Amino acid sequence: MSVTTGCGGGSGSGDEGGSQVITIWDQEQSAKDIAEGYAGVVEQFEEAHPGVTVKVETFPFAQYRDKMLVAMKGGTGPDVMTLDQVWTPEFAAAGLIAPLDDRIGESDVIKEDDFFEGAWQSNQYDDQMWGVPLNFDVWEQMYYNADLFRAAGLDPDNPPKTWSEWNDAAAKLNQPPNSFGIGLIGCKDETSSVLTDSFIFSNGGEILDESGDVVFDSPENVEAFEQYQTLLQYSPAGSAGACEQDVVNQFTAGKAAMILDGSWQQDTMKNAAQFDWRIALPPAPDGKEFVGALGGWNLAVNAKSENQDLAFELIETLSQPENQAAVNSLIPALQSAGEQFVNENRQQPEVILAALAGGRPRPASPVYPQLSQVQQAAVQEIIGGADVKSVLTDAAKQMQEIIDTNS
Structure with missing residues (x-):
């Protein structure tokens, strides 16, 4: 397992000590140590996938999008990445991320009804699904x-x-x-x-x-x-x-x-x-x-990754309620985890949940x-x-x- 912060360069299908390596990139979240949150998830995934090493790299928000675009347009970048909701159509239209409809359809873990509706909709562009919701919130x-x-x-x-x-x-x-x-x-x-x-x-x-x-x-x-x-x-x-x-x-x-x-x-x-x-x-x-207008982050798969099946399995692992909670300082997009987070951490949670339920994504445009x-x-x-x-x-x-x- 490797968890790093602010590093450049992605992996894709590299190898580390003979292991198959998959990489996930995320933005740094200010309210908690995101690397610590990922550590338990990575350990869980690696135990279930012998011979696989997961590398997590996090970047400051101000640098994140530019680093990712440069890497992915150069044919490298991570296997899995978090994308701001409003970036998803841009990355999809540019052919940088893979459509996930078939994999979602076959998944026993990722079900539309388990997620907040607005968070799920934020992954839809050109009649396809391009990601899986990780977290979201609403203005305001x-x-x-x-x-x-x-x-x-x-x-x-x-x-x-x-x-x-x-x-x-x-x-x-x-x-x-x-x-x-x-x-x-x-x-x-x-x-x-x-x-x-x-x-x-x-x-x-x-x-x-x-x-x-x-x-x-x-x-x-x-x-x-x-x-x-x-x-x-x-x-x-x-x-x-x-x-x-x-x-x-x-x-x-x-x-x-x-x-x-x-x-x-x-x-x-x-x-x-x-x-x-x-x-x-x-x-x-x-x-x-x-x-309200929604914001948040989705998990997507690099269209040029040689490990797309493993990448999606990592997304499935991250889409379990306890794991979404572990890697989030925002509201988890899974409804059960999100409701628990709001009820445990926020004053007047009923107001927030009502705002979330009525929220809509911003325009889906590249x-x-x-x-x-x-x-x-x-x-x-x-x-x-x-x-x-x-x-x-x-x-x-x-x-x-x-x-x-x-x-």
Whole structure:
């Protein structure tokens, strides 16, 4: 067994002391020693497969995707790798990962009904399955400061449930410069896309339709971004540069009465928020239900691996509940393991599980990163006060050009 961190170069079918070697790559997860988590799984797999050595290599997130693309396009790379949900279509379209439909169909271990629905769907592209879910989470829950709610005459046991109630609460909570109604992520990175996706999805909007055409400027999306723009008037100045940690800091300092973020931030809140904090499902448009945007990681098989059967067997081993829990600091994608994780580790687990059950993957497109960059630029303009309809119309044209150019 070999577990290393931050190493370059993959293996594939190499050999170590006469053993058959398979390699798995993963990103480093901050909340636990991922190498330690993999050690027991690897030992279990090697005992069941005499003569096989498993090498685990982990990389910082910022380096991971580029290292993997370089290795795999060069014909090497790992046998098994974790992929961000939004990378899966890109890797599939480029022929870098193998479709898994036949293997999943024959598996006694991997069954669709055992996984959270949204996590399973994130592996589907071009009518095929390209991975098996490892973990996932949803953007987002609404964190709120119950003490500030009371001070504003609001009932903390009855947080806003609709967009109109949300706007009213934000206005009452807005007490600048001491505190603000809400802190909103707006900086130009993926968090602003996935956050605003939840506004879009909750209002019945889409970014791409079923045919893969851009519908970013739909009436539903215009309404969604107008709601985001309305809330901005109750947020601290500088939302265009406010990233996730910035709004978390605003909240824990008592400067923002509400923020939108994922369940992973509860670890921070438990240590840093010195007040009565709670979570709720974010408000939805009047008469509709909140729909969050999913994120997470899937396990895929290198299309050029000479050990694809063994690679899939390793995925099967990693897809057992106790093993998913061992290698995760995020919510395991297996429903039984995920529910146990949330119930044991999170405050108000019923809120998180409800958000997970209603979550949807981001658009399945091989050019998703480029589409997201256009969306991020649109968010910047909207924060600056630009007309939402005009911004979305221009953005939709840019997105469609990207798709057409890469078709």
